[in-house]
Structure formats: C-alpha cells, structure tokens
Amino acid sequence: MRYDCGRRWMMSFGVLASITTTPLPVLAQEPAKAPAQAKEGTWQPNPQLLDPLLRRKTPINYRESEVVAYKLPDVLLCEDGTRVSSPEAWERKRRPETLELFRKLVYGRTPAKPSEVRFEVVERDPKAMDGQATRKRVRITSVDAGKSFRFEASLLVPNGKSGRTPAFLLINNRPESSADPSRAEKAGFWPAEEIIARGYATAVFRTNDVDPDSKDEAARARGVRGVWPAAGGASPGPDAWATIGAWAWGASRVLDYLETDPDVDASKVAVVGHSRGGKTALWAAAQDERFAIAVSNDSGCGGAALSRRNFGEDFKAINKGFPYWFCENFHAFDDREAELPVDQHQLLALIAPRGLYVASADADFWADQRGEFLSLANAAPAYAIYGLPGFQPNEMPPLESPATRGKVGYHIRTGVHDLTPYDWQRYMDFADQLWGKRAE
Numbered sequence: 001m002r003y004d005c006g007r008r009w010m011m012s013f014g015v016l017a018s019i020t021t022t023p024l025p026v027l028a029q030e031p032a033k034a035p036a037q038a039k040e041g042t043w044q045p046n047p048q049l050l051d052p053l054l055r056r057k058t059p060i061n062y063r064e065s066e067v068v069a070y071k072l073p074d075v076l077l078c079e080d081g082t083r084v085s086s087p088e089a090w091e092r093k094r095r096p097e098t099l100e101l102f103r104k105l106v107y108g109r110t111p112a113k114p115s116e117v118r119f120e121v122v123e124r125d126p127k128a129m130d131g132q133a134t135r136k137r138v139r140i141t142s143v144d145a146g147k148s149f150r151f152e153a154s155l156l157v158p159n160g161k162s163g164r165t166p167a168f169l170l171i172n173n174r175p176e177s178s179a180d181p182s183r184a185e186k187a188g189f190w191p192a193e194e195i196i197a198r199g200y201a202t203a204v205f206r207t208n209d210v211d212p213d214s215k216d217e218a219a220r221a222r223g224v225r226g227v228w229p230a231a232g233g234a235s236p237g238p239d240a241w242a243t244i245g246a247w248a249w250g251a252s253r254v255l256d257y258l259e260t261d262p263d264v265d266a267s268k269v270a271v272v273g274h275s276r277g278g279k280t281a282l283w284a285a286a287q288d289e290r291f292a293i294a295v296s297n298d299s300g301c302g303g304a305a306l307s308r309r310n311f312g313e314d315f316k317a318i319n320k321g322f323p324y325w326f327c328e329n330f331h332a333f334d335d336r337e338a339e340l341p342v343d344q345h346q347l348l349a350l351i352a353p354r355g356l357y358v359a360s361a362d363a364d365f366w367a368d369q370r371g372e373f374l375s376l377a378n379a380a381p382a383y384a385i386y387g388l389p390g391f392q393p394n395e396m397p398p399l400e401s402p403a404t405r406g407k408v409g410y411h412i413r414t415g416v417h418d419l420t421p422y423d424w425q426r427y428m429d430f431a432d433q434l435w436g437k438r439a440e
C-alpha cells in the first residue's frame with residue numbers, strides 16, 4: 001500500500017487540522033493512572049459481573065484502581081530517536097521497525113510465501129443454503145524447499161449476484177460444528193446465512209488443520225511447523241514462528257486462494273477472529289497488507305489488549321496455559337510487560353490505514369475490555385499519519401453503542417466471551433460503511 005504522500009497530505013489537511021487541535025492519545029505521551037471512574041456516558045463494568053471476580057483469590061488483577069501507572073511506547077518514534085510524520089516515512093522506517101519487534105519478540109518469524117501454492121476445488125454445491133449460495137471446498141497445497149503442506153478451507157458465495165463479492169474470512173479456533181460449511185449444524189459463531197443475506201461471501205478454515213492447538217509436541221508436529229519449523233530453512237531459534245504465527249500464515253494462504261476465485265473481490269477481504277483467533281487475525285493483517293479489514297473479537301492478551309495495563313490475563317498466565325502460541329523470546333517477558341519494547345496498540349497501528357474493528361464483551365474481564373479499547377485509541381497516531389481520525393482514550397462507547405471513526409470501529413456488547421450474530425452484524429455494518437453498501 002503506497003501513497004503519494006504530498007498529495008495525500010494536501011487532500012487530508014482538513015481532517016488532520018481538526019484532529020491536531022485536540023491533543024492526540026494522551027497515554028502515548030504521559031504516564032497515566034487509569035481513572036477509577038471513567039467519564040459518564042462511557043462503558044462502565046457491571047458490578048454484578050465484576051464483583052464475583054473481585055472476591056476470588058487469584059494473582060490476576062481485576063481492579064481498575066490497581067492498574068499500575070504505565071507509559072506506552074510511542075507509535076511514531078523510531079529507535080534512532082527521530083519521529084516519522086508522513087506515510088512514506090512510516091512505511092519505510094517506523095512500520096518495518098515495529099513489525100520486526102513483533103516478529104523477533106512476540107509472534108516469531110513467519111516463513112516467506114511458499115514458492116508454489118496450489119488450489120483444488122474438491123467439492124462444489126451450487127444449491128447450498130436452499131439455493132441462496134454456492135459452496136466450495138478447497139484443498140490448498142503449499143510447496144517449498146522440496147516439502148509440502150496441505151489443508152482445506154471452505155467458501156460460500158451468494159448466488160444471483162453479478163461481479164465479484166467482498167468476503168469475510170473466519171479463522172475458526174473452535175470445533176467444526178461452530179463454523180460448519182455444510183450447514184448441517186448452525187451456530188451463532190458463524191451465522192453464514194446472515195452473511196450471505198447481506199450480500200457478502202464468507203470463507204472459513206480451522207486453526208487445528210494448520211497447527212494443532214495442543215500442548216502435545218507430537219500433535220503439533222503434524223501441522224505446518226512440522227514441515228517448515230523456521231523461516232528460511234533455519235533450525236528453530238528463540239524467534240522461530242509459533243502457533244499464532246502458523247494460523248496467521250494459514251489465513252494468508254486462504255487469501256491466496258480467494259485471489260484466484262472469480263466470485264470473490266480479493267481486494268475487499270475482512271479477516272475475522274475470536275479470542276486466540278482474534279490475536280491471529282490481527283497478526284495476519286499486520287503482516288499481510290492484502291487484508292482490507294481486520295476484526296478482533298474479544299482477542300485480549302497478545303491480541304488487542306494493552307499488555308502494560310495489568311488487568312485480566314497477563315503474559316505469565318498466557319505463556320503457562322499456551323506455551324506454544326508465542327515465540328520463545330516472548331516468554332522472557334513474563335511479569336515484565338513494561339520491558340517489552342512494543343505494546344499491542346502498535347500491532348493495531350500496523351494495520352493502518354486499512355479497516356480495523358475491535359470488539360469486546362462486558363462479561364469478558366479476562367480479555368480486559370477497557371484495555372482493548374485503549375489500545376485502539378492509542379493506535380490513532382498511525383491513522384492520523386494518513387489523515388484519518390481515531391478514538392480518544394476517553395471515548396470508550398457505552399454498551400451496545402457501536403462507534404466508528406473513519407477506518408476504525410469499536411463496540412462492547414452484553415454477554416460473555418464469544419462471537420455472536422450481534423458482533424457479525426456490526427462487522428458487516430462496518431464493511432458496508434467502508435466499502436459502500438452493496439446493491440442487492
């Protein structure tokens with residue numbers, strides 16, 4: 001994604017002028033003790049949901065009053081002390097530097113695109129969903145350095161449309177029944193009928209098919225990292241890719257297929273993930289600029305949520321529970337979140353100037369709802385570079401009041417850690433806004 005920065009700056013001068021009159025995300029500049037009481041009209045935790053957690057004996061912090069003062073790394077400040085102020089300098093200097101920190105210290109290094117990726121439509125049903133959609137089951141075979149890896153994805157495209165259709169790609173981290181392409185089982189996790197009814201195509205693949213989500217090393221060896229354990233054929237070091245990186249790689253291979261499908265507009269693909277799948281959606285879109293929108297649903301620690309805010313799941317808990325999700329270097333930061341040179345607002349910043357939607361659930365304190373929103377707000381400087389607006393940290397929307405600012409959106413809904421039809425409808429509203437409502 002390249003811009004003629006001079007022209008772009010001129011075009012966006014009006015928007016920028018209005019942004020820069022109010023100070024940009026304050027947390028990026030000054031240490032801030034999180035307010036015990038946020039501004040009226042913004043989201044507040046429901047005491048009925050929070051109090052039981054506060055009564056629990058746990059090393060995890062759920063008290064806003066005990067969030068330590070923290071200073072976030074500055075999105076635009078380069079390691080050499082200079083600050084970028086144009087899309088060109090962001091893309092040439094600070095963006096790659098930021099990406100490198102996430103590769104080296106958080107998710108590990110993803111191997112380059114395989115030298116060959118082959119696709120085979122192994123099943124095609126033109127009368128899926130009572131004739132509303134065409135379903136394709138696709139075998140994706142990646143070949144590189146004399147080795148190969150194969151997994152499957154499925155695609156549903158609405159029937160009776162002319163031209164190419166924008167698509168939502170779901171990274172399914174749950175059992176097949178949560179996102180069943182045959183539609184024998186229907187679950188709110190992937191309301192495919194609703195997506196088709198709104199005129200979008202939708203694709204899905206299972207994380208387990210790419211890299212088994214298991215503590216058992218032998219099981220994981222059956223995944224893509226068993227074939228290519230590290231980028232460039234090296235033996236795996238502390239920055240070798242880990243499971244989240246492998247899942248993100250899978251999302252990119254599905255996008256490779258979508259680029260070849262005549263029914264899909266591959267320039268308009270939103271990658272959607274819930275929880276561990278949400279962490280993956282963000283990392284996939286950060287690395288692969290072909291994704292036009294990234295959607296993080298309840299992604300929490302190592303996803304959208306700020307790590308320096310010690311609220312909900314922390315590095316120690318996540319690395320203990322899932323020691324194979326992040327690269328080995330990341331484990332050195334257990335209990336040392338503030339020493340990691342990046343925080344998650346910078347992962348979100350890597351998605352600028354593309355579409356980015358973050359969503360939370362009010363019972364999901366483990367994922368730190370406020371931390372997810374503050375991360376989005378603090379990614380604003382990267383959007384501002386492109387003349388695009390963002391959220392201010394004090395603008396967290398109240399329950400079920402979705403809000404957008406230019407290319408970024410946020411909502412918090414009632415309920416537990418899950419991906420629901422309510423969430424999907426908001427993601428489609430957002431895509432309608434960004435891509436222009438599709439004529440039926």
Ligand code: GTR
Pocket residue numbers: 173274275276277299300301313318321
């Ligand atoms: C939890 C994990 C979270 C989140 C979640 C999920 O157990 O601690 O980071 O990823 O699983 O994927 O549902």
